[in-house]
Amino acid sequence: MARVVELSYYPVKGCAGTSASEAPLTPAGLAHDRSFMVVSEEGVYRTQRRDPRLAVIRPAITADGEHLTLSAPRTEALRLRVDTSGPRQKVDLFGTAYQGIDQGDAAADWLSEVLRARSRLVRVPPEHDRVTDGLTPGTSGYADSCALHVVSRATLDRLNRKLTERGTAPLPMNRFRPNLVIDGWGEPHTEDRARRIRVGDTELGYAKLAIRCAVTLVEQESGAKAGPEPLRTLAGYRRASGGGIAFGAKFAVLRPGRVSVGDDVVVTSWGESEL
Incomplete structure (x- = not known):
């Protein structure tokens, strides 16, 4: 049999995964999977194809999805309260336009330091209806x-x-x-x-x-x-x-x-x- x-699920696209013994399966996949994405200041997605250091970032999200912690070697961890109601902004994923909710300057500064490139963190909005x-x-x-x-x-x-x-x-x-x-x-x-x-x-x-x-x-x-x-x-x-x-x-x-x-x-x- x-x-x-x-x-495994990957809270932040391109970053390290989280192993689990069990997880809710939603219509969009395992709960919290790729619900966040690192983008350039212009809103273009970052990927290990171009930014392999994404792999060393280890996200951890609470079961209710309200808090996200970002960790990386030789860097102080950052704990964020997740914003699901802020202004929407356009983001680019493989040339297709979607919406994202920016998670603030503290996340942007932390990611920019770790990746050595100006970056921001966005979350999928609740109304995300990708097909x-x-x-x-x-x-x-x-x-x-x-x-x-x-x-x-x-x-x-x-x-x-x-x-x-x-x-x-x-x-x-x-x-x-x-x-x-x-x-x-x-x-x-x-x-x-x-x-x-x-x-x-x-x-x-x-x-x-x-x-x-x-x-x-x-x-x-x-x-x-x-x-x-x-x-x-x-x-x-x-x-x-x-x-x-x-x-x-x-x-x-x-x-x-x-x-x-x-x-x-x-x-x-x-x-x-x-x-």
């Missing part, structure tokens, strides 16, 4: 696209075997920043073919393959780029027919609820891989 073995793409449409906060990123252990195990064969050290799962890690699927990339999944009392719908980028080159503990792996090895066997290199899959939330480590994962509908 397949089951959930890791559960995500893919086979199953859904919604999300400031995620790259869909609500949930799912990877199986078998998928990572296959990659690590290939890396080892090339004389390269295996990589940890956090290099791929998934929300749900599933164990018990014997075949690698089973997530590519799963079209409907029950996880506990929730249900997920397949949206699309997860196309990988330079973020996978960033060592998540140090924030240092460590390329060319895994993209070099993945390019040899995971090129998607529509372009790009695929690893893992994106899902929309069909039925919210609560997800826990140890929950059974049952595929109720299958399809063909888009690879």
